Amino acid sequence: MVIDGIDVPDDGSGSVDHVGELIQRVAGGDQNAFARLYDMLSPRVFGLILRVLVDRAQSEEVLQEVFLEVWQSAARFVPNRGQGRSWVLTMAHRRAVDRVRAAQSRADRDVRVGFRDLEVPHDGVAEQVELRIEGKRVAQALAELPEAQREAITLAYYGGYSQSEIAALLGSPLGTVKTRMRDGLSRLRSSMGVTP
Template sequence: MVIDGVEVPEDGADHVDHVGELLQRVAAGDDTAFARLYDMMSSRVFGLVLRVLVDRSQSEEVLQEVFLEIWQSASKFAPNRGQGRSWVLTMAHRRAVDRVRSSQASADRDVRVGFRDLEAPRDDVAESVEMRIEGRRVAEAVAALPEAQREAITLAYYGGYSQSEIATLLGSPLGTIKTRMRDGLSRLRTLMGVTT
């Protein structure tokens, strides 16, 4: 099966982390590997960033920042701790969230010094603070999940992959991926104190 231009083994075949291999070559300074990595991952990264930021021009800037960071820090990728795709998408999500926080901080500063309407509805400010706190809680809860569950959930929610695509990417049976996601989401609800 071919995903993002890369031959990916079917279920049961030996699974190879193509993105991870490219990251290791990028860490060694291989610019051809970097170009292949960009071709393979840029549309996924851009889609993820655009979902977080909504603004297309800011998303394009963040896309470039993410790949600059990949070029500079590919040596930090640890293949024994997860898939390359998850590492790249997590980095992209973190960058996008940082951009949102930076924009909000800038807007807050402008309000404090009088550049914007001082009569901003307090509900908007309270809602923004609440969303940031909740986002932090979710990130901490996801980080507390076992690696297999965290990886499946990260690929689904940050990467936009279907359960079938995740099964193919990870070389695991579809039922296993469904179980990891179900158990991971159940554990997230418990960690977040959500009752059903």
């Protein structure tokens, strides 16, 4: 990958946070850095959002919202507090969860005021509602985890990263990442009433 005419490795194995560097350049208004950042991260960010929302059209909307937020809030990124990729993926996950919560809130409000759609085309609607409710339960359970466990699990299950990739992204030993994920998943199972 070439940044400012310098060829740097993009395999995530080095200690340099290339995404973080691009975010810092975006904070300075660098449109080319923003375009590179979008090209580099949008497929992974979209995949994370789609896993949460399931609906492709809504996921595309949220993707655009996330990158608009990146553009507007890049100056708030603090490089020594985490990797740039994690910062963007966390932002995307929060936006997707907020969208699910907003949809659930609208549905709850509609039920309270007695609104019912009398023309239901098929039972696929019930399935989507069930998936969203389950997604909300998972999001609530994730929110109760300690930050380190939540970040590792979010990167693995919503970001699609392997444990070794997560270790490289977070700058943590692989054993630490494995322990965080094991403990976090155990807590999730317990809080959701799932027996192993």
